[in-house]
Amino acid sequence: MGRTRKGRAISGWLVIDKPAGLTSTAIVNKVRWAMNAQKAGHAGTLDPAATGVLAVALGEATKTVPYITDALKCYTFTVRLGQATNTDDAEGEVIAESPNRPTDDQIKDALGAFVGEIQQVPPKFSAVKIDGQRAYKLARDGEDVQIAARPLWVEELVMTDRPDPDHVTLEMTCGKGGYVRSIARDLGEALGCYGHVRDLRRVWSGPFDAADGLTFVQLEALARDPALDTHLRPLEDGLTDLPRVICPDASVTRLRNGNPAMVIADGVEYGETAWAAHQGQAVAVGTYKAGELHPARVFAAH
Structure with missing residues (x-):
């Protein structure tokens, strides 16, 4: 038991x-x-x-x-220009400095390279696993951490403020797996001045x-x-980004038991992931095929 x-x-x-x-x-x-x-x-x-x-x-x-x-997420963050840190944020040690400070126009021009499908290397002090171990643990032990680049979708990246020559505030909307610290680090390198995140706020998520x-x-x-x-x-x-199909009374038990069942769909494509609702409550999430939902996850009555 x-x-x-x-x-x-x-x-x-x-x-x-x-x-x-x-x-x-x-x-x-x-x-x-x-x-x-x-x-x-x-x-x-x-x-x-x-x-x-x-x-x-x-x-x-x-x-x-x-x-x-x-789902997409939105962050606002301030980049400290002129300094690189070993953690890519203000918590780490400064490892490089530069007297160079880009103009507002130079920053805006550089942001374009970070929009769309980009390749991003996560920070060494991150929870990414390398041979079964967290990168931050290896980095703390002084090991030379090498992390492979991974794709990231950036919907938008804009400059919202320039409080002083040493700082710029940005807003980014991106997909899953993004590291704002990497954006700050890579932007600083692209501008020839180094950079790290001073503060970070997630404004919305889905x-x-x-x-x-x-x-x-x-x-x-x-x-x-x-x-x-x-x-x-x-x-x-938590399912608002997925299309919804209607679950008739006769299909509730079948879907909750993990079996394919007939649903009522409007505008849902064959093979698309959707969720089934019965009287407004989620019954299952699965793949829609020819009038049926094939469950991948099922929900108990709530």
């Missing part, structure tokens, strides 16, 4: 506006405790120094995490916006209070 999980079988999303200084895991653990939830996870790690939207999935909503991870999130102070104040449940968003919010 499997071990019974402690806590409530509660499902949905709680959006937190993460403060600087806390890890994403610490936020998830706090949310799980505050809501007395059986299960929790998050959609997309934020560095401890970063702030902004951290969407925490509870219960059945954890099954929708991959679809939020795949359907979740930092402006709608609870602050950590609010989360602590509402911990174990039934009023916290009023801030819970439905798990279906």
Whole structure:
């Protein structure tokens, strides 16, 4: 017999506006405790120094995490020009400096090379695995970390402010797997002046916006209070980037058991990933084929 999980079988999303200084895991653990939830996870790690939207999935909503991870995200960040650090952010040691400072026009011209499908090398101090070990652990041990470049889709990268010659503020909308620190590092190299991230904020991630999130102070104040449940968003919010099909009454049990079943679809292409709704609730996510949904993930009634 499997071990019974402690806590409530509660499902949905709680959006937190993460403060600087806390890890994403610490936020998830706090949310799980505050809501007395059986299960929790998050959609997309934020560095401890970063702030902004951290969407925490509870219960059945954890099954929708991959679809939020795949969604577009928006970041605002300030690049410190003239300095490179070993971590590509302000937490690290300065390893190179330059007196060169680009003009606003030079910065704007350089941004174009970072838009579209680009190749990006993650920072050495990152959670990327190399031969089964985290890159940051190898880097801390003084090893020469070599990380292969990987593709990143950048929808938009624009300059929003130039407070002084040493700093530029940028806004980037990108797909999954992007490292803002790498953008700052590579932009500094392209401009011939070095650069690293001074501060970073995730403004939105998929359907979740930092402006709608609870602050950590609010989360602590509402911990174990039934009023916290009023801030819970439905798990279906994690599926908004996928097309929806309608699940007739006769198909609910088949889909929840993991079997293909007839659905009602409008404008969904053959082979496309979609989610099936019954009376507004998610039943399954799967592949649409010739009038049927073939489930990949199924959801318990909630």
